[in-house]
Amino acid sequence: MHAADCFLRQVGGRGLAIPRIPCQPPQPGDYAAIHPFSGSPRKNWPLDRYREIAQRLQMPVQWCAGPEESLHDAVRMDNLWDLACWLAAARLYIGNDSGITHLAAAVGTPSVAIFGPTDPAIWAPRGDNVRVIHAPLQSIEVDQVLDVTHKLLSRAPA
Numbered sequence: 001m002h003a004a005d006c007f008l009r010q011v012g013g014r015g016l017a018i019p020r021i022p023c024q025p026p027q028p029g030d031y032a033a034i035h036p037f038s039g040s041p042r043k044n045w046p047l048d049r050y051r052e053i054a055q056r057l058q059m060p061v062q063w064c065a066g067p068e069e070s071l072h073d074a075v076r077m078d079n080l081w082d083l084a085c086w087l088a089a090a091r092l093y094i095g096n097d098s099g100i101t102h103l104a105a106a107v108g109t110p111s112v113a114i115f116g117p118t119d120p121a122i123w124a125p126r127g128d129n130v131r132v133i134h135a136p137l138q139s140i141e142v143d144q145v146l147d148v149t150h151k152l153l154s155r156a157p158a
Helices: 003-010 047-056 080-089 099-106 142-155
Strands: 032-035 061-063 092-096 111-115 130-134
Touching (some): 032 099, 092 142, 099 111, 111 142
Parallel strands (some): 032 092
8 A cells, every 4th residue: 555545544533645745836848856865774776766857858958966965066055844835836846756746746846766676656746747767777778758757748737
């Protein structure tokens, strides 16, 4: 059972749990937000592949990182509401199995979640604008992520 469904049932809810955070950004941005980290290094797709994605995307990229994550010029926010609104303004989000990926999905940003060792049937973010790539991390290719990204953006609402 997906973790969100389990939590929903514990509070008496029924149906499919799809977390939503109504966050209205000040204005939509034309950038991709990339967060190449997670709570565990074993869940991180290689940083050099994220850098290649950033070079090949046909839009500006803004990197996102937490206070302990080493990434020059990354956006860093202490307040989760501010981070949620910043993610909501992004045209696209790409990241690992992490809380930030769930936050991007919850605000409705078209999101590509890269999953390696954890089971997306239990832990993946949910939503119409979420795509999950699940495989051993070293086997996930940049072209595969770009293909999923382009398909997602071609159907995502403007």
